[in-house]
Amino acid sequence: MGLNKDSTGLHAIDLGLIIKKTHDTDKVIALGGNPNVGKSTVFNELTGLRQHTGNWPGKTVTNAQGYCNYNQNGYVIVDLPGCYSLMAHSVEEEVARDFICFSDADAVIIVCDATCLERSLNLVLQTLEITSSVVVCVNLMDEAKKKKIKINLQALSEKLGVPVVGTAARSSKGLDLLMDAVTQVIENAQQSPFKIQYPDYIENAVSILEPDVKCVCEDTVDSRWLSLMLLHWDQNMHGFIDQNLKSNFIADESIALVLNDVRDNLEHQGITQRQIKDDIVSSIVHTAEELCEDTVLFNHKNYKNKDSKIDNILTGKWTAFPIMILALLGVFWLTITGSNYPSKIISDFLFWIQDQLLTFFRWINAPEVLYEMLVLGIYRVLAWVVSVMLPPMAIFFPLFTLLEDVGFLPRIAFNLDKCFKKCCACGKQALTMCMGFGCNAAGVIGCRIIDSPRERLIAIITNNFVPCNGRFPILIAIISMFFVGAAGGGASILSAVLLTAVIVLGILMTFITSKFLSKTILKGVPSSFTLELPPYRKPQIRKVIIHSVFDRTLFVLGRAVCVAAPAGLIIWLMANIFIGDRTLLLHCSGFLDPFARLLGMDGVILLAFILGFPANEVVIPIMIMAYMAEGSIIDIENLSILKELLVENGWTWITAVSVMLFSLMHWPCSTTCLTIKKETQSLKWTIISVLVPTVMGIVICFVFSSVARLIGGR
Amino acid sequence: MQEIRKLSELEQGKRAMVLNIDSEDNMRRRLQDLGLIKGTEVTCIQKSPLGDPIAFLIRGAVIALRCEDSSCVQIQSREV
Numbered sequence: 001m002g003l004n005k006d007s008t009g010l011h012a013i014d015l016g017l018i019i020k021k022t023h024d025t026d027k028v029i030a031l032g033g034n035p036n037v038g039k040s041t042v043f044n045e046l047t048g049l050r051q052h053t054g055n056w057p058g059k060t061v062t063n064a065q066g067y068c069n070y071n072q073n074g075y076v077i078v079d080l081p082g083c084y085s086l087m088a089h090s091v092e093e094e095v096a097r098d099f100i101c102f103s104d105a106d107a108v109i110i111v112c113d114a115t116c117l118e119r120s121l122n123l124v125l126q127t128l129e130i131t132s133s134v135v136v137c138v139n140l141m142d143e144a145k146k147k148k149i150k151i152n153l154q155a156l157s158e159k160l161g162v163p164v165v166g167t168a169a170r171s172s173k174g175l176d177l178l179m180d181a182v183t184q185v186i187e188n189a190q191q192s193p194f195k196i197q198y199p200d201y202i203e204n205a206v207s208i209l210e211p212d213v214k215c216v217c218e219d220t221v222d223s224r225w226l227s228l229m230l231l232h233w234d235q236n237m238h239g240f241i242d243q244n245l246k247s248n249f250i251a252d253e254s255i256a257l258v259l260n261d262v263r264d265n266l267e268h269q270g271i272t273q274r275q276i277k278d279d280i281v282s283s284i285v286h287t288a289e290e291l292c293e294d295t296v297l298f299n300h301k302n303y304k305n306k307d308s309k310i311d312n313i314l315t316g317k318w319t320a321f322p323i324m325i326l327a328l329l330g331v332f333w334l335t336i337t338g339s340n341y342p343s344k345i346i347s348d349f350l351f352w353i354q355d356q357l358l359t360f361f362r363w364i365n366a367p368e369v370l371y372e373m374l375v376l377g378i379y380r381v382l383a384w385v386v387s388v389m390l391p392p393m394a395i396f397f398p399l400f401t402l403l404e405d406v407g408f409l410p411r412i413a414f415n416l417d418k419c420f421k422k423c424c425a426c427g428k429q430a431l432t433m434c435m436g437f438g439c440n441a442a443g444v445i446g447c448r449i450i451d452s453p454r455e456r457l458i459a460i461i462t463n464n465f466v467p468c469n470g471r472f473p474i475l476i477a478i479i480s481m482f483f484v485g486a487a488g489g490g491a492s493i494l495s496a497v498l499l500t501a502v503i504v505l506g507i508l509m510t511f512i513t514s515k516f517l518s519k520t521i522l523k524g525v526p527s528s529f530t531l532e533l534p535p536y537r538k539p540q541i542r543k544v545i546i547h548s549v550f551d552r553t554l555f556v557l558g559r560a561v562c563v564a565a566p567a568g569l570i571i572w573l574m575a576n577i578f579i580g581d582r583t584l585l586l587h588c589s590g591f592l593d594p595f596a597r598l599l600g601m602d603g604v605i606l607l608a609f610i611l612g613f614p615a616n617e618v619v620i621p622i623m624i625m626a627y628m629a630e631g632s633i634i635d636i637e638n639l640s641i642l643k644e645l646l647v648e649n650g651w652t653w654i655t656a657v658s659v660m661l662f663s664l665m666h667w668p669c670s671t672t673c674l675t676i677k678k679e680t681q682s683l684k685w686t687i688i689s690v691l692v693p694t695v696m697g698i699v700i701c702f703v704f705s706s707v708a709r710l711i712g713g714r
Numbered sequence: 715m716q717e718i719r720k721l722s723e724l725e726q727g728k729r730a731m732v733l734n735i736d737s738e739d740n741m742r743r744r745l746q747d748l749g750l751i752k753g754t755e756v757t758c759i760q761k762s763p764l765g766d767p768i769a770f771l772i773r774g775a776v777i778a779l780r781c782e783d784s785s786c787v788q789i790q791s792r793e794v
Contacts, residue, residue, distance in 0.1 A: 115774065119749050320762070414767065414769065418766050420766070425769070526780075530777050531779075535776075
């Protein structure tokens with residue numbers, strides 16, 4: 001269902017995982033599976049929570065847990081990041097593997113994609129080597145049915161030796177059966193799951209190793225599996241085994257001795273480490289292939305045809321870029337047109353309430369300072385945030401979520417990858433940028449899908465060039481006030497075009513900065529990666545719209561109370577506390593003014609950006625408040641007077657463009673900074689992430705305003 | 715006997731069989747995880763608008779690879 005209030009802002013910060021049981025008898029269930037098979041949807045359906053879901057691989061980057069009550073039993077369900085294998089080549093895989101191996105989970109559910117079962121089975125087979133308490137959940141049965149794929153679940157279950165349950169989590173089908181199977185597995189722990197048959201030389205080596213391994217590790221881990229792991233030795237396995245078994249396993253002499261023996265023996269036969277690894281992987285892949293041959297029936301050989309046709313258009317040579325621009329334009333146009341109307345109604349209503357409040361306070365003879373502070377300070381900023389910022393935020397969000405659900409985002413990454421490669425960055429950065437439209441903090445977290453640390457840092461630092469949900473209403477407001485005349489059909493299209501141009505500029509800045517970073521402080525060559533293009537899925541339009549409009553509204557209202565109200569108070573106090581013959585506000589804005597003028601803005605605007613550090617939504621409301629405290633316009637009944645207020649305070653088109661440029665490029669908000677600190681574990685990179693966009697913004701605003709003034713401004 | 719080529723040279727819509735993967739360890743494992751091993755059948759599905767990366771159908775899933783990476787995979791064409 002897209003990003004929501006639990007996956008954006010402060011909630012996005014990963015605090016690690018501590019299992020929270022409500023009763024001692026609660027069972028812990030791990031939920032694993034390949035990326036993008038609907039794990040999070042299954043999780044949400046079971047727990048009633050709303051984890052971020054969307055149609056692209058890698059959304060779930062942290063462990064999430066939820067509680068599920070079924071037949072009077074309590075279950076703690078842990079949603080693991082998606083992975084293809086448990087051999088741990090990436091952080092997500094490590095997280096998933098460590099949890100399955102060492103967390104004492106009572107059962108593991110592996111979610112599979114019914115439309116791509118063979119690949120999902122790789123993970124199932126690997127999991128079965130570690131634990132026998134596995135339930136296989138074949139999800140997306142509804143899609144498989146549409147694609148005329150038939151799966152014999154019964155036969156598969158018999159072959160694997162563990163329960164196999166078909167589900168369609170999006171429509172909540174089969175989940176009861178799934179929980180029944182889980183209960184059954186927990187109760188009768190003795191299952192005899194399918195084991196993979198490896199080539200003889202590996203089986204021999206394992207049988208030599210296993211007795212000694214069993215001696216040392218006892219019953220903590222499956223000894224056959226650990227022997228196999230030792231055999232295809234890996235540097236990162238080393239630390240992991242020692243760390244988790246809490247004994248000096250690798251250093252144990254008997255093990256080292258046997259292992260050396262086995263290795264020498266294999267080397268003697270001319271078998272290299274690489275061949276062992278290759279043979280282990282091939283055995284797994286071939287086993288999955290065989291299992292599927294007997295249980296999966298494709299009635300329709302060209303079941304990918306329809307997706308292929310859509311791809312031909314969305315990623316076609318001549319159509320891809322125009323369509324991406326058009327999609328952006330369309331989304332903005334809908335947002336701008338859609339938000340005009342509610343915006344007006346809300347502001348009329350809220351300012352009517354303001355008048356009533358004032359009348360009320362005067363009627364009860366409240367002290368003037370008190371009610372002016374409450375109503376003209378706190379309430380008014382709140383009202384501005386809700387009326388100007390909320391409508392575009394609440395409309396853009398579900399639209400963006402729909403694109404995410406359909407599966408459009410990975411195609412954007414596919415189209416743009418070559419540009420990222422030229423900047424020595426990763427194509428998946430396009431996905432994290434898209435997340436940034438929703439919330440930069442979520443975008444920064446999302447950068448975990450990028451494996452190379454260097455490329456991940458680039459993506460984190462440049463994420464701020466994408467205006468988040470809280471910033472682009474600023475752009476919309478300014479565009480509609482200064483560059484587009486009276487409202488009308490043509491006007492909103494023009495607004496959307498201008499907004500798109502600003503966003504494209506942000507994207508260009510991302511490329512330029514990425515390239516710059518790759519050539520200076522983050523030197524390196526582009527690394528390899530694989531990008532999966534998932535099948536298109538029909539979005540659940542009604543559900544998305546209801547959930548995310550509701551969610552966004554609550555989120556913005558909550559933030560408005562937490563951030564905008566104190567900001568309103570501060571600005572009111574500043575405007576009413578006199579130091580000498582001038583207010584504190586004038587002192588501050590006066591102090592910032594000379595510098596801000598260089599950037600084409602004025603002191604008040606810069607002050608608003610500084611006070612907007614906790615949340616960018618309050619920037620425009622603060623500006624309005626500050627101007628109103630000083631100027632002659634005391635009451636604004638509707639938005640059309642807003643421009644008058646700004647013009648009266650010396651705004652020209654140069655100011656407007658400078659403000660837009662600056663809002664596109666300045667320091668990240670406080671939450672994003674915290675997230676960056678958390679994700680990079682480094683103060684240095686956090687400071688760089690603040691400096692890079694800020695310096696860019698200052699330079700560009702300075703150059704722009706100087707040139708514009710020379711050419712013909714004033 | 716068909717000639718041996720690189721995966722990156724496979725034409726759109728054509729199928730081929732993997733003969734050998736020459737990538738370094740990291741990429742090699744990633745491809746193996748996706749089920750791309752010796753003998754796997756791949757189909758070139760779609761080239762991106764700028765020509766690179768290219769999307770391949772590998773065991774039922776569509777995976778995009780950059781040319782540097784797909785050129786490390788040797789293939790033998792198959793008639794469709």
